[in-house]
Amino acid sequence: MSARDEKRDGRLLDDGRVLDISTLPTFAFGNRSPMWWGTMGLMAIEGTVFALTIMAYFYLRSHATKWPMSQFPPELIWGNLNTAIMLGSMIPNHYAKQAAERLDLKKTQFWMVVCMLVSIAFLGVRVLEFGALNTRWDSNAYGSVVWMLMALHTTHLITDAFDSGVLTVMTFTGLMEGKRYVDVSENAAYWYFVVLSWLPIYAVVYWGARF
């Protein structure tokens, strides 16, 4: 048996009757942190919403004689561009997460700012995407479910951009502490979710209307 690591296992005092944990760290990253579990819970909920909406899309499609019910499928250009931007955003996101986990304030600040700039880009292109869907939410059931998918995902883009923004501001205000780096790290994990959950939605919205 290996020796007791005080920083991991605590110290035994008083003939082993008392476990002293004052030597343990006061924050931790990844699945050691409750914040990670909270974020995972959010992802499970929102992933379920996305999955159910996609099921509703195919359910409606299976009952339709013509798909898309509107004349034309969505234009590919803005959807493709935005998919590329979002995938690209995973790079600064990765470095922001890494910098936070190394407690490196300067690099955290830098990569968070880069992430914010990218998020402005994908929010802007998202507006153009809505304009090129070739259907309205009130045209028919096809339009309704396409807009629902897009609106749900856009809500995630907006909220993620907003809370990344709040965190970025905090890194510049001297309000940093260990826990805040954990927040930055979990915020980056959530960003991955927002980007990766876009891929099936992109496939359904843009290609589900073509095949």
Next chain:
Amino acid sequence: MTVSGDTAQRALATWPDRSGPGLAPGDAYTLEQTWSDPPGIIGWFAAINHKTIAKRFMVTTFIFFLLGGLLALAIRLQLALPNGKVLGPDKYSQVFTMHGSTMMFLFAVPVMQAVATYLVPLMIGARSVAFPRMNAFAYWIFTMGGIMLYVAFFLDIGPDAGWFAYVPLSGPQYSPGKRVDFWAQMITYTELSALMEAIVLITTILKMRAPGMTLNRMPLFVWTILVTNFMVLFAMPAVMLASTALITDRLVGTHFYNPAEGGDALLWQHLFWFFGHPEVYLIFIPPLGFMSSIIATFSRRPVVGYPAMVLSVIATAFLAFGLWVHHMFATNLPELGKTFFTAASLMIAIPTSVQIFCWIATLWTGRINFKTPLLFVLAFFVILLLGGLTGLMLASVSLDYQLHDSYFVVAHLHYVLLGGAVFPLFGAFYYWFPKFTGRMLSERLGRWNFWLFFIGFNVAFFPMHVLGLQGMPRRVYTYPSEMGWDKLNLVATIGALTIALSMLLFIVNVLHSRRRGEIASSDPWGAGTLEWGVSSPPPMANFHVVPVVHGRYPLWQEAGTPRYVTGLANEWREVLITSVADAKVDHRLWLPSSTIWAFLSAVATTILFVGSIFTPWAVVWGAVPVAIAATLWFWPKHDIIERRVESELRP
């Protein structure tokens, strides 16, 4: 004044002293101050202590239970005699919709989470729930949603399309006006609250158990809460999506459920029941945990077959997601598909029976202590069994065609929900009331409460089986005398009045005992789980010193070494985080202070939700106050940051 339980026995030196090590009085005082919420009226709204919030949550859900019960009484008075004149058809539709919606969304699911947010930290040896501010926010958002629904009802804009709001009846064409919109928005509130509570409870259970409480030593009640809240994560989104699509169909002209534009009415039923069937188990599984706690204590032995119990609960949760179509047997789905759902519906009886047999074995081999909580638990065996058996009947497609939408189904669902959930819940109130308040409920009133409830329940609902077989449909506001349903309906109403009387006794018991009841010791029933190791009611920090756990019933065992944890701060809200499976110590965490911003965020969210019933633009302008409130909630104070950084130890 007499003192019951271990204090008296301890005085006679016949009971081992389990109070364990303590803190010096000065330190205990500091700890109490640290975990207390601020005083005053603003402090009241800023409270985030899990016990304070949970008590409010329980009282709020109980008020909704009483309101739902009064509505039920109105229904029964209307149906007591043929051609009744108590309620008109329009009011009747609102009343039965409000009854069902209240009982399902404002009582049965949230009350389980409310009880859990009180008990789980105490049972697992934690000082708080994870995310205490979110816990407070979830409570407030729930309360505001419930109040909104009742305000609408009193203004005669209460929902009237049934608690499952089937389209096309609930769609824009057949339900113009705002009634159904309030229903759909109430769903948004309550599900948002339930989802947040699920995250709070799952994280608490997985990361905040006392050292040594491996998953294999976790109390069965905590297991049921863990499983239930995982189900919430995957079930609740379906109804949120369904009701959002309904409200957009009604308000901005989408066509999800409009067949004329390619929509589909059955899509609603699929989405609703994909949530609605698991929901039955969200209501039913936590009471299985009440059962296991109460049966162990009053049989004075551990529950038989711990692994079988845990696996049964998990199996029930999985199967619960494969049953939703049995609510849709009367639709035009493929017959072959229906047979799968029949099979799944029959199969779910297996894990439930495994648990019932384990409990019977526990009672059989234990030394029974016959107290009120056990009476309520034994009622489960009778009532739930009857409800379960009629459930097996309804799982058969051919029989379901005959009985669908009849009073047979009304009888079935009340046997399942009251027998499976409400009776054990009352048992749980009697059992944990001393822990909540420091006083015992009266046994004598408790027995009256129980027997009136039990007899009244059967008198009210058993005749409904027969009425259903005689062809009486659900949701009719009256019936002519020629149908021959008079007598049984009158009997059912007498039963309902008896239940009302029993509830009155319960309220009298609670109000009286709260002030004048027998003082409860820390462990008045001689139970074995950790919540009984602290005083009644518990200190604000729950545990003066965090215990180290060496078995499933720590209070029934010899103390192992190490016995307890030291090194957590008394001066700030520090908790111990442990590993998921083995509960090994991992790190310490400084939890946030009390804040009014959780409450104010709930107010801002309410403005958004209610506004969006009247204009879709509320989603845009309403988001601004929500964003501001949520940011201020999150924004830390400089002095706290400085203290934190000072006390920090890096991983």
